[in-house]
Structures are given as C-alpha cells and as structure tokens.
Amino acid sequence: MATIKDVANAANVAVSTVSLALRGDPRVRESTRRRILEIAQELQYRPNGAARDLKTRRTETICVILHDLGGPFYSELLLGIQDVATANDYNTIASASIGGKNGSAVRWLLERRVDGVIVLAPEIDNETIIRAAGPDLPVIVLDRDLVAKHVYSVRVDNEQGGYKATRHLLEAGYRDIIFVSGPADTLDSELRYRGYEMAMDEFSAKKSKRFDYMGKFTEEGGYTVGKVIASQGTLPEAVFAANDEMAIGLMRAFGEKGIQIPRDVAIVGFDNIRISEYVRPALTTVRQPMYDMGSVAAQMLFAALAGSSDLNPVTLPAELIVRQSSVRGMYV
Amino acid sequence: MATIKDVANAANVAVSTVSLALRGDPRVRESTRRRILEIAQELQYRPNGAARDLKTRRTETICVILHDLGGPFYSELLLGIQDVATANDYNTIASASIGGKNGSAVRWLLERRVDGVIVLAPEIDNETIIRAAGPDLPVIVLDRDLVAKHVYSVRVDNEQGGYKATRHLLEAGYRDIIFVSGPADTLDSELRYRGYEMAMDEFSAKKSKRFDYMGKFTEEGGYTVGKVIASQGTLPEAVFAANDEMAIGLMRAFGEKGIQIPRDVAIVGFDNIRISEYVRPALTTVRQPMYDMGSVAAQMLFAALAGSSDLNPVTLPAELIVRQSSVRGMYV
DNA sequence: CTGTTAGCGCCTTCAA
C-alpha cells in the first residue's frame, strides 16, 4: 500500500509538500499540486487514518453505544445524533454493547479511538463509564442515573410517563390496574412503576407489586404473562405494561383466550414503537422523544468537546398517545 | 493523558516491559506485572488505539455501511454479521451512508481505519467501492450487481422473490395484477419487476408497465399510489408492491376508500418487515433472509481476510410468506 | 526476564 512517502519520492518532492498539497494548502504551487495529485492517483495512494489520528490527536468521530444495533426505536435517536454530528463535521458510528465488560464497547470507551461517546446500554456499568470519561473523552449517558466528572446525562422522564399512562386509565374509570414490569434490574421499568404507584395512590386504587408480573421487555415475555393473567380467576380491568413489546405480547395472549380489548381488559404500553400503531386495537402508549434525545445528547457532547464542563442534566418529557386499546367501548 | 512511557518511567522499567505486562505476556514476572498494572491504574493510563492500529496494521474492526442506521430490517442483518465477527474476535461498527460521496462512509472505505467493509447502501457508487477495495481491505457488497477485485457479493434472489409473489397471486386466480415499483433507479425494484413479468407471462396475464405506479419505497408513496388506483374506473384484482412499506400505504389508502382487502383487492408486499404481521389483514409478503445474508457476508469477509480470493458470489433464496391479504374469502 | 532500538505513516515546526 502506497504511503505518502512513496508519493513524495515519485514526485520528487518532500513528504511535507505532499501532505500540504493533498489538503489543498495554498503554500504549494498549483502546478506542483496538480502533479502530486496525479501521482497519488496513479499510485492509488490512500491516507492512513490511524496515522493521522495519532498525530492530530483527534478522530472527528463520535460513537453511539447501543444494546442492540437496529433495535426498533434507536432509529430516531441515531438520526437526532447524526444530524447534529454532521452539522459539526463529525462522523457517527454505532456499536453494540454485546460482550459486556471486555467486549467491543471498551474499544471505544477506553482506547481513545473516538472523540466522544454516547451510551444507551444498561449493561455497561457505571464504573466503566466513569473510568473512561475524561477531559478529552466526554461521555453522554442516556437514561442512566449517573453523575460524574466529564459525564453528562440526558433522560426521558419515565416516572412522569408512567404516571400519565396510569392516570389516563384511572380517569377512564379503571381501578383494578396491573403493572407488568421489565427485567428486575432495569431503571426504566423501575421508574415507570413509580409513576404508576403515584397515580394509583392518588386514586387510592390497589396497586400490584413491583414484580408480580415480569415480562423481560420482550413480546414473548408479555405473552407468557398474559397467559398467566388470563388463567387467573378474575381479570384485572386494565394492564399497564412497561413497554410496547410486552403489551403486544399481552394482546396476543388475551386474543387467544377470547378476551377482548379494551372491552374486557384495557391495555397501555410504553415507547410508541412503530407497530403499536398497527396492532388491532391500536395500542395506547407513551412516546419518548427519541429524536430530541439524540439531538440534545449530541449537542451536549459538542459543547463538552468545545470546553464547557458545567452542563446540567437534561430531562425530556414523555407524551401520552391515546389509541383504542384503552378507550372503553371503542372496539366492543 | 498518561502514555505507556509515563508508566514505564514511574515503574522504573522499559516501555516494552510495560507493553508486555499489559497484555499479560508470560515473559514478565508476575510481581513486576502486578506492580506495573497498579501504577498504570494510578496514572489512569489508557492505551491509544490509533497508535496500536498504526503499528500492528490491523484494527480488528469491520464496518457495515447502511443507508440508514436503525432502519427496520437491518436489525437482523447486523445480528448475523455481529455473531460471526464476535466469533472471530472482531468488532463491528455501523455507519450510515449519508453524506454520499464525500461523507462519512469514505472514512471507512478509503482511510484504512477498519479491516473490512460490508456495504448495503445503494447511494455509494460502484466506483468508490472499487477504488476502496484492495488486498488489505476486502469489501462485501450486498444486493449489488458488481464484480471487481477484492469485492465479493451476496445477494437475495429478488427476481425469484418477485416471481413467487406474483405466481402466488396468479395461482389464487387473480389475473389483473398491478405492480407498484420503488424509485426508478433501484435494482431491487427492477429485479422484483422482472420476476413479476416472468410469472405474468407464464399465465399470459396482462402486465402493468415497469413504472406505471411508482411509490418510492415509502408508506407515503404507497398511500399516494393507492389513492390513484382507488380513483380509477376499475380496480385491479390484486396489487404486488415492491416492498411492504408501500403495501401498507396502499392498504391505508384502500381502507379509507372502503375498499376491502383481500375481497376487493388482494395485496402482496416484499421484505417481511415486522409490522407486516400486525396490520389487518396481515400482509402476504416475501421474506429476505437477512440474518443469513449478514452471516454469509461476514464469513466471506473473514475468508477474504484470511487470504482467499476466489470467493464466488452468493445468492440467497427469498421465501414467500402467505398471510391474509392475498387469500380470497378470508376477510370478507 | 528485561531493556534497547527501530520504525508504523503522518503532520508540523523550523530552515532554507
């Protein structure tokens, strides 16, 4: 592979001249530049990014670490991030957090191969993030309860979202409302439960326990829980599932048992994934402003890169989207 | 930022010793190693990836370039790729192809920051790919008609998929079948049309022209086309949409006009995106084996990395998934 | 077992 040196030799100039010429520096005469460009082309010269990064100590790249690339609702988040990054002439890459502690994420967090990182991946522990963050590697954490130097946080108000969802059901007249949680160790689920609690208490309604019904945030999990609920003596009046995937699993389980939604049981989900609009009945849910979250996160990252260090945590509101699955008498 | 040299100084050993110790090389005595590790910790030493990459001339990372990170059906593709990459102790990053010619993708294709690239992004032109590919940067192209040195191809048999879809409708008794295409310049759409043609010819049915109905591969596009079709004098018996997004748009348009599916018009899509299973009636479609495609692509990449260069193009079969939208008398 | 010595390919003063 041709290096800048090869080009310099072939063109009978010094390496530095080639370097300047390649970047269009006006200090190189036009004719020289053109000749160098031609020779570079001929030799199939390609700059070596690693060498440049090493020298300049900047990569002009930020990395987004997600649990699972291509998950349904990361799309908007990434868009929000990319739009801002592109505007700043930065590149964005996404990496999955699989491999955990010694997996791939380490590469981006700990080995200075990018200028900044945005993390939305619960399985990366706080310790790693704190260790990674530093004056020249700001880290933005999404949906995580962490305060540390060079770490900045953006969150969606999950508690308020859970509150809104539950309150919506309560106002519709439902009282016996079950909460279906995600995995035990997820903060999101925890906070949504708190919102649920708060609303239920306001109406003095009887809450289900935090982990009475646990669905792993997956459709399959929701389906299983749905089967359990359906086979109990009495049905609840409504179910608040901590995410849409589970809600959809619930709907499937109920459907198979001939339980009608919302006539027999009302359902509310969380996340507003795309399918939630297409299932029948369409699912009432809580939308998280993912694009905004990405955009805000990226903006904070660039602010940090530019030297600010007193960036306050941001919390974005969630929004209730009412559809048919929770509206009494809609689909008889 | 502490460098390996700082650690060496602080520990009173040579740089190379630190390097060995850090990587757990047995040539370093255990006690020395421990001491070095401690000091590294204390100094908050973090290796510099760029320096290592530069030296070793390998990054142990492959990059997947997609049109749009997080698009609905990249998920499985990425999984397929990642599973193989992880098994080979490689990292996977994903990058969007926005920015086109001088955008971000160039960075990964042309600047030797990764060891291999998998491209599924029509907007990157062949020329760029050919230029990028080389003995030490194999490129796997997905769904693209390109043969070149160090470029290897994996495709899904779109033509056969289009054929299967159309034939399915024909066998169900439909004859007047419209084809709704994607954008004019997409190969996928083109090939699916060819499959449509072939099946229609076999049954001597009257085809619609390649671009009579054009929907841009989006739901909105499909919706618009649906409105047009609905407002024509006579409805077709069936519609084959070149992708599910458009098919869903069509369904919405028809629904608004009171046209029942499949009673009045049968519909078949392509891609088997997740929603296709949840719309009502559920959409008959053609599944592309995305996971396999990713997995095969990654395997080829590693084969190339290991020195093979005579890798034949692979074409994966598509699979028809029959659901309600095309089954006569199902949803009256 | 540990240290010395060369670069990897590029950018950046500093001189000419």
Next chain:
DNA sequence: TTGAAGGCGCTAACAG
C-alpha cells in the same frame, strides 16, 4: 515555495 527532521504512542525484533 519547498525540504529536513522530529515525534505522536505503541509494538516487535533483538540483545543482554
């Protein structure tokens, strides 16, 4: 306007 030299941080012989 161009060239020479040094070094970014790390690894990999090769010596000791």
